[in-house]
Amino acid sequence: MPQSNSILNVLNITDTNISIADSRDEIVYKRGQKKHIKVLEGRLSYTLSKCPNCGFDRLIKNGARCTDVRLGSINGSEYHLKLWKQRYLCHSCKTTCGAHSNLVSPNQSMSHQIESLITPLAKRSLTIKAIAEIVGVSASTVSRKIYGDKPLPRRVRILPKNICMDEFRSANHLFSFIACDADTHRLMTLLPKRLSMDIIEHFRREYSLEERQQVQSVSIDLNANYQSVIRRLFPKAKIIVDRFHIIQLVGRSLDQVRISTLRSIENKHSREYKALKSQWRIFHLFDEELDSATVKYIFGLNEYMTQQNLVDIGLDSNPVFKTVYETYQDIMRAVRTRDGKILKQTINNYSRTNTSMDTSITTLKQNISYLKNSCELPYSNGPLEGLIGKIKKLKHNCYGFRNLKHFFIRIRLIMA
Incomplete structure (x- = not known):
């Protein structure tokens, strides 16, 4: 040759x-x-x-x-x-x-080789300046090739039957709306604002009533505004409350009761105080996963014991904390086993303790029908949380965005 x-x-x-x-x-x-x-x-x-x-x-x-x-x-x-x-x-x-x-x-x-290098690098959440240094062109040239006059898609060709909805912090400290397909995990909709009127206007403008009636389920968090939006847009869809947010809600109440228990203990050097203070993560574990056989050195207490012994020491410090802990475990058990009857029974049989758990149980009781759907249907907001994680990584790598349209174009690129 x-x-x-x-x-x-x-x-x-x-x-x-x-x-x-x-x-x-x-x-x-x-x-x-x-x-x-x-x-x-x-x-x-x-x-x-x-x-x-x-x-x-x-x-x-x-x-x-x-x-x-x-x-x-x-x-x-x-x-x-x-x-x-x-x-x-x-x-x-x-x-x-x-x-x-x-x-x-x-x-x-600029050869077509350079143009073909810019888009793959943009999908890796690199900054415009970093891409320009790699390919050897100016940052304005890279910006022009990535953004240019690219229009943002207004709708997907076929409306998915199962949808996930949530919000995320976008440009200029604003919150934007995001939705994805719960089956394929593909990005579906990006809206600059999260207001109910904007979401309703978008879906009514882009999708007919016949298309919206084909939606079977919508997964959301415990946002009450989205519930009214779904009932107006998708009349035949079942509302699913994300199971992670259920555990997160009662887990935060458990932490608040634990902290109030710590403040009520006068002896800051007692075993109960040290157990609740230093090993708080163990109280969030599922009780069936606690190790009751292996003796380990517990830092903070500076003693050898099992995880079950540690939990027992913390629960004996306050009967109210013990009641809240048992409620937390019952809800976690019902969510893990997808048993809607146990979940409903736990919520309805709860006795007030004058703690933040009362508010959490009241919130769950108001959404009891949606919690039943969470146990019966396999969908959740997990796929959407994964997409939001990629968006957060993009913002972190690029030090944020000032132009919302450019931000949405980069999101579309990394989700493609």
Whole structure:
């Protein structure tokens, strides 16, 4: 294989009309920084039979024009191609034209290789500046290629039968609405605002009543506003309260009662105080997962005991805390076993303790029919929480966004 063809093969240049004549190293200064680049000398030429303007066969070669083409990087090094493009003169219409290649668009200096590198890097949640440094172009060029005039999709082709809804903090400290398909986990809708009127207006405008009636279930957290929105938009859908948020609600109440119990203990060096203070995570474990056989050294108490012994010490410190802990365990057991009857029985048989658990149980009692759906149906907000996690990573890597449209375009890219 000739050396010219070998260089073209390494650089993934498929145009056979390009020939490489020379290669060298150069030092350039970009934005005050010294950079070492690889420069290739090449020529683009082929036989052009007819004039593209008049169609007559009266073309002659008329010199060449040099174009600095930016190629893809290899091992972090920038490659530039000084490409001499053949020019042609038509004796019939007196116009000139030039040779074109599939390596680069007409009147452009950035090759298609660079354009193909920008989108995959943007999907990896990199900043515009970082992408520009990797591919060797300006940040404004990267921004123009990523954003440009790309319109945001207004709707999906087919409305999913099972939907997840939630909200997330977007640009300028605002909260935006997000929804995804509960079966395929694909992003469905992004709205700038989370207000009920905006959500209702969007779905009524983009989807007919017949389409919205096909929705079978919608998974949400304990947000009461979304419940009224779902009843108005999807009249035949079952509302599912996310099981994680159920445990999170009663878990926060358990923590608040634990902290109030700590404050009521006068002896700050007692075993009860140390058990509740240092090993608080153990009280959130499912009681069937507690190790009652293995004796371990417990930091904070500075004693050897089992996890079950530690929990017993904490529960003996306050009967109210013990009651709240048992309620927490009963709700966790019902959610884990998907037993709606036990969950309903636990909520209805709860006796007030004058703690924050009373408020949590009241909230669950108001949503008792939706909790039953959570136990019977397999859907949850887990897929949507995963998408929101990717959005948080994007915001963290890019130090936030000021332009909401650009933020939504980047979200669409990483979810594609």
